[in-house]
Amino acid sequence: MKKIIHLSDLHVGFGDLTSRLGDIVTRMIFHKTPAKGYIVVITGDIVEDATCKGSYEEASAHLNRLNDAGFKVLVVPGNHDYGTGSFGNSDYVKKFKKHFFEKTTIQYPKLDIIDRIAFMGLDSMAEELHWYDRIFSEGELGGKQLKRLATLLKGDQVKNSKYRVVYLHHHPFHPTLFHHLKDSDALEKTLEWHHIDALLFGHNHDGRVWNGGWGIKRVYDGGTSTGKLGDRHPHRVMDLSKDPSFDYDAQF
């Protein structure tokens, strides 16, 4: 059974965080062997400022080291990946897909079934890039994406999987002004009645544990894995076949 490593809010390009990510990746490669036994889930804000030329490439240089070592890496975008962090631009939706998934036809939820685990990656910036709400950094999935998620959850591929993991950038529980997921109630309704094994997210850099929220066993805020501005940086490793009490912070 493959294990999951949850990373978030890397903010490559900010201060010395690029080299910190490099160190984290080196330690992961050294300590987590065989790498093919791990799936790395990154819940957005991969870069600090997508408008800075070469920032996606800088991040990928390190993420590709994980891929080359044998880790499977799954990513979703955060507000910083679609612009400066406080001001988004819809051009980056396509750019992000092209760069990180190598195709622009990918639709969210992005479904990956690996080792009988269904991973469903959401774009919580999907409805935040209109002229009237692209400032600030609240998240919104939008009705269309939620409908696709509902369809996916009812479909055979997900139903026949042994475990289900939902991951996104924005925090669904924390009603901080400008920092919460606007349609979190609708997400809760979409997920209820389906057995979700883990809900993973980032954005607030809190790094807290919300296990039991919405009746889901594992609910983790990934903090900021590179420790932006000294905020919490848990590097949680989980084995979905075991009780969450066995999850741990690998402190890469």
Ligand SMILES: [Fe+2]
């Ligand atoms: Fe962030």
